[in-house]
Amino acid sequence: MKVQKAFLKKRTGLVLCAVALGLVYILISKLSTNGKYKKASIKLEEIWGSTFSKNSTQLKDIHGTPSENKQLNDNVTLNNESRGYHPLNSIYFLKIHKTGSSTxxxxxxxxxxxxxxxxxxxxxxNQLEYPQLFKKNFTMTLKAPYSRYDIICHHLRHSDEVFDVLKPEGKAITMLRKPTYNFISAFKYFDYWSKNCFGTHNIDKFLSTIESSTYKLTESGKCANRQLYDLGMEPTDAKNVTKVQKKIQEMDRMFDLVMISEYFNEGLILLKHLMNWSFDDIVYISKNVQAKKTTGIDVTYPKAYRKIRELNMGDEILYQYYNKTFWNIINDFGRERMNTELSQFNQVRDKIQRYCIEEEVNGTNKKLDQYNNPTWVPHKVNAYLLSKEGKDNATCRQLVTYEIAYTDYLRQKMNSLGYV
Known part of the structure; x- marks a missing residue:
C-alpha cells in the first residue's frame, strides 16, 4: 500500500519520521479541485421533501457563531480555503459486508x-451485480466528455476492472472487521444466508449448539471467510494459507489505506490526511448498527468463539496482518497527535449530534419521517428522529439518510448533471 509503505519505511529517528510525513502531505496535496462540474439542477427537496428548501444551512451554521467557534480548533470549522484546503476528490471504497461499511x-x-x-x-x-466479480459494464454508461467516475462506494465483489472505471488519480481504501464479529453480525442480519449455511438463523441457538465440545463446525461453499470473498477470492482459495498471503501482497499494492472497523474514528483521521479533507468532510452519524451487539461471545461462548475463528481462518490471517499494519501506521503518525485530532473530531461530532438528533430509534419505529424513510430503512438496525432544527437543515437530512434512498437520489442527480 502506497501510503502505508511511506509511513512504515520511516520508523527510525524523529528526523526521518518528519520527512516521511512531509512526503505524505506532498502526495495528497497534488490534486486540487478543478471546479469543472456543473451546478446541480436537481434539488434535494425533490427526494427528501419540500420542507428541505426552508433552510439550506450546512455545518458552518451548526458549529455556531464565530465567537463560539473560537473555542474549537480552526480545523473544526468549514473555513478551509484560507488554510490551503485542496482536497482529493476521487476514491474507491471496497464496501465489505458487515464491517461498518455503511457508515x-x-x-x-x-x-x-x-x-x-x-x-x-x-x-x-444499490449493488453492482454482487456477488459476481465486478465488470465495468455493471455501471451506468457515462456521457462524453466524462469517461471515469470520481467515487465508487457501493457493494461489489472486487476485480481489477474497478480501476478501469475509477479516475487514475483515485485512492483505494477498504475496511476489515474482527472475523468472529463479522461472521456473527452477518449471521444475524442475513437470515437466508445463515439458514442455508447452518440450518438456522437463530444466533443464540447456533452458538449454544456449537458450544458443545463434540460439535464440529463445518461449512461448504460461501459460508466462511466472507471478507476475502468480497475481496475477490474464491471460497476454496480462502482456506489456503499460501494463497491468502499472496492476496495480502496484492492488497498491499492495491490499497492506499486498509481501515479497521473496531478503530473506526482513528481510520477516519488517517483517511482525512490521505484525502486532505477536513473534519467536516468525515463527520458521520452511524448507519446500519444492529440493536444487539456482537461483542462478548468470547466470554459467553468460548468454544463457539474458537470454532468460528477457526472456520474463518483465512479472514483471521487477513485481519491480523492489517490490524498490526494499521497500528504501525498510527505509531508513526504519532499517538499523541492522533489523540489530539480524535478529541477535536469528537467535538464536531458531539455538536452535530446534539443539533441534529432528537432520538435514536429502531428502524421499525413508526415515528420515522419521510426524509429518513423515502425508500427503505433496514428494520434490524438503528435510525434517527431529527430534532426541530435538524428537520430543516440540509446537512442533518443528509447525515440520517440511508443508503438506498441516498443512492436513488444520486442516480437522479447524476442524470440531471449530465453525467449519464
Missing amino acids: LQSILQRYGDIKNLSFALHASS
Whole structure:
C-alpha cells in the first residue's frame, strides 16, 4: 500500500519520521479541485421533501457563531480555503459486508453530493451485480466528455476492472472487521444466508449448539471467510494459507489505506490526511448498527468463539496482518497527535449530534419521517428522529439518510448533471 509503505519505511529517528510525513502531505496535496462540474439542477427537496428548501444551512451554521467557534480548533470549522484546503476528490471504497461499511459509505455519499461528483452506480440496484466479480459494464454508461467516475462506494465483489472505471488519480481504501464479529453480525442480519449455511438463523441457538465440545463446525461453499470473498477470492482459495498471503501482497499494492472497523474514528483521521479533507468532510452519524451487539461471545461462548475463528481462518490471517499494519501506521503518525485530532473530531461530532438528533430509534419505529424513510430503512438496525432544527437543515437530512434512498437520489442527480 502506497501510503502505508511511506509511513512504515520511516520508523527510525524523529528526523526521518518528519520527512516521511512531509512526503505524505506532498502526495495528497497534488490534486486540487478543478471546479469543472456543473451546478446541480436537481434539488434535494425533490427526494427528501419540500420542507428541505426552508433552510439550506450546512455545518458552518451548526458549529455556531464565530465567537463560539473560537473555542474549537480552526480545523473544526468549514473555513478551509484560507488554510490551503485542496482536497482529493476521487476514491474507491471496497464496501465489505458487515464491517461498518455503511457508515463510511454515507460519508463518501455526502462528500460527493456536496461536491457534485460522479458515482459509479448500477442503473437500478444499490449493488453492482454482487456477488459476481465486478465488470465495468455493471455501471451506468457515462456521457462524453466524462469517461471515469470520481467515487465508487457501493457493494461489489472486487476485480481489477474497478480501476478501469475509477479516475487514475483515485485512492483505494477498504475496511476489515474482527472475523468472529463479522461472521456473527452477518449471521444475524442475513437470515437466508445463515439458514442455508447452518440450518438456522437463530444466533443464540447456533452458538449454544456449537458450544458443545463434540460439535464440529463445518461449512461448504460461501459460508466462511466472507471478507476475502468480497475481496475477490474464491471460497476454496480462502482456506489456503499460501494463497491468502499472496492476496495480502496484492492488497498491499492495491490499497492506499486498509481501515479497521473496531478503530473506526482513528481510520477516519488517517483517511482525512490521505484525502486532505477536513473534519467536516468525515463527520458521520452511524448507519446500519444492529440493536444487539456482537461483542462478548468470547466470554459467553468460548468454544463457539474458537470454532468460528477457526472456520474463518483465512479472514483471521487477513485481519491480523492489517490490524498490526494499521497500528504501525498510527505509531508513526504519532499517538499523541492522533489523540489530539480524535478529541477535536469528537467535538464536531458531539455538536452535530446534539443539533441534529432528537432520538435514536429502531428502524421499525413508526415515528420515522419521510426524509429518513423515502425508500427503505433496514428494520434490524438503528435510525434517527431529527430534532426541530435538524428537520430543516440540509446537512442533518443528509447525515440520517440511508443508503438506498441516498443512492436513488444520486442516480437522479447524476442524470440531471449530465453525467449519464
